[in-house]
Amino acid sequence: MATLNICIRPSSTFQPSHSKFPISLYNLTVVSSFVSTTSSATNLSKFQNSSTRNPSLFIRKLSTLPLINAKSGFVSLARGCSWMQDNSVNYDTATSTGLRPGPLYSVFPSKPAAVSSFEDLYTFICSGPLMEKLGWTPKMVEASIDKWLLYGSYLCRLFQFNEMQLTIPQKTRIYHYYIPVFFWCEDQISKHKSMFKDGEEIPPLVIGLSAPQGCGKTTLVFALDFLFRRTERNSATISIDDFYLTAEGQAKLREENPDNELLEFRGNAGSHDLQLSINTLMALSKLTKEGMKMKLPRYDKSAYGGKGDRDDPLAWPEVEGPLTVILFEGWMLGFKPLPVEVVKAVDPQLEVVNKNLEAYYDAWDKFVDAWIVIKIKDPNCVYQWRLQAELAMRADGKPGMSDVEVKEFVSRYLPAYKAYLPTLYSEGPEGSDPKRLLVVEIDEERNPILAA
Structure with a gap:
């Protein structure tokens, strides 16, 4: 070498x-x-x-x-490591893609892992925990090394990393996580296109990404969307958060369930406008020609002192066809109803949430063609990740929730995690094809690990 x-x-x-x-x-x-x-x-x-x-x-x-x-x-790279500076990406309702650079507020190790040669990088790529799951062999990596280098370069520029002095988590995120997942998405697009005859209109592939809060799903979607655009594939991003009820609708839900803390604020099943999601996903699937446009709904979490409200439709970003792929992400995407005795054993208040969940397959999951499920070992990681974010925000002089407020906030989601994640991990989302399902297990540092 x-x-x-x-x-x-x-x-x-x-x-x-x-x-x-x-x-x-x-x-x-x-x-x-x-x-x-x-x-x-x-x-x-x-x-x-x-x-x-x-x-x-x-x-x-x-x-x-x-x-x-x-x-x-x-x-x-001209300007070092943005993640080490807590300056990565956040969801933004104002941009056309729905994403913009912004604080990530995460804690990462800083030990350097310099890429000293192509051979070192090749060996590192081949050691990735997703390679066997994706069916990649060293020879396949070797044959496609130019793509690995190109995509890695794109992502380093996107996140402002020093490519010659990557830290271990940066190197892992790019070459063990984001690029392998992107290759899987490319394969799903190819399979999707092969289902249609020459001359037929091909609807966009809908990739559902189910991942707990704080695990980095927004950043993953941001990276995938960027790579799609860099490889000349028109993409759109949408979140289940975009389908929350208006402030008025949430207030009505709260009044109808006065003793249920899980429905007091937005989040759990029942707090979404399912007809809006159906209309949006159906309209997106029809963007198959140039010149066809539509606006994507967006939700303003800062409205009404943090209680939130749907953003002004005039501010919704516009997307134009033809679309190749739609990235649809959410913390509870793919959750399916369970027997009443199961959810009541976790939390009696989940019974109403579980009933509400019965309508979600027709509003969300049935539109998804391929699935990415991010798996965590312990739902309590969500609390730790949220606490990290708030501590970092406060340290940076920005308003952040207190430790008590963080605990109260996350407590509204933990019952659903504890009830529905085991089934999601063991069975996959309802109606999902095992050949079109990628499960990525991550550790407490949000990096992929070998499945047990």
């Missing part, structure tokens, strides 16, 4: 871009390269060796990798 040490002098007019980097943007000078070869005959070594023999080829390959650090002159 060849290892290259390259120093590059950036142009004074360098400007970052989310497109592939045209060579004209750079003033590239290869200062030195030190090559040591082994007997390996893989595509990786061929890639590096050919790059060494042909500098112009190397520059073309390099242009799909990281940005250039204008201070150091070495290949890297």
Whole structure:
């Protein structure tokens, strides 16, 4: 395997871009390269060796990798690690995609895990906990290494990571989590398209993502949506939060259930406008041609002092066809009703919630073609993740819930987690095809792990 040490002098007019980097943007000078070869005959070594023999080829390959650090002159990202600065992404009701850069407020280890060579990265990719589940072999990784590098470069630029000095969690998130899941999504899109004949209109593939609060599902959706757009697939994102009742509707629900704390505020089954979700998902499925447009509903959680209300329709983002994929995410997506005695044993107040859940399959789950389920070992992680976020917000001088308020907030969701997650993990969502279901188990640091 060849290892290259390259120093590059950036142009004074360098400007970052989310497109592939045209060579004209750079003033590239290869200062030195030190090559040591082994007997390996893989595509990786061929890639590096050919790059060494042909500098112009190397520059073309390099242009799909990281940005250039204008201070150091070495290949890297222009501005370090955004996650280590608590500056990643949050849901935003104002943008066309529904997502924007914003505080993530999570705690990550900071031990560096520098990518010193292609061989190291190749070995790291092959060691990922999802590889066997997805049917990936080392030879398949080798054959597609250019895509791994390109997608990794896209995500590093998106999250403002230093690609040459990735921390362990950053490296894990990108190459063990986000890219493998994206490859799975690509495969699902291909299978979906193969079901239609030439000339037929192909409705967008709906991928449902069920994941507990605080586990990073919004960031995962943000990364997937970004990669879809970078690979020229038109996508739309929607959340079950977008279908909450209006403030007036929630107040009525509270009045009808005065002794049920689980329905006092938004969250559990019964606090959603199911007809709005049906209308929205049906309309999205028909966006198969250019020029077709629709607005996506959005919910303002900050309205009425945090009690929330549906956002003004004039502020709803617009999406245009033809759509390739729809990412539909939610903390209770895929939950299905259980026998009354089961839910009452968890919490008697769940009986009404369980009854409400009977109508949710027709409003949500039946529209989903493929499923991603994020699995956690202990629902109490939700409390810890929320507490981390609020502590970080308070430390940053921003308003955040007290520890007591966090406990009260999460307590409204824990009964549903304890009741419905075991069945979701063992059986999958109702009507789901095991061949179109990906279960990703994560640890307390929100990183994927090998399933037990």
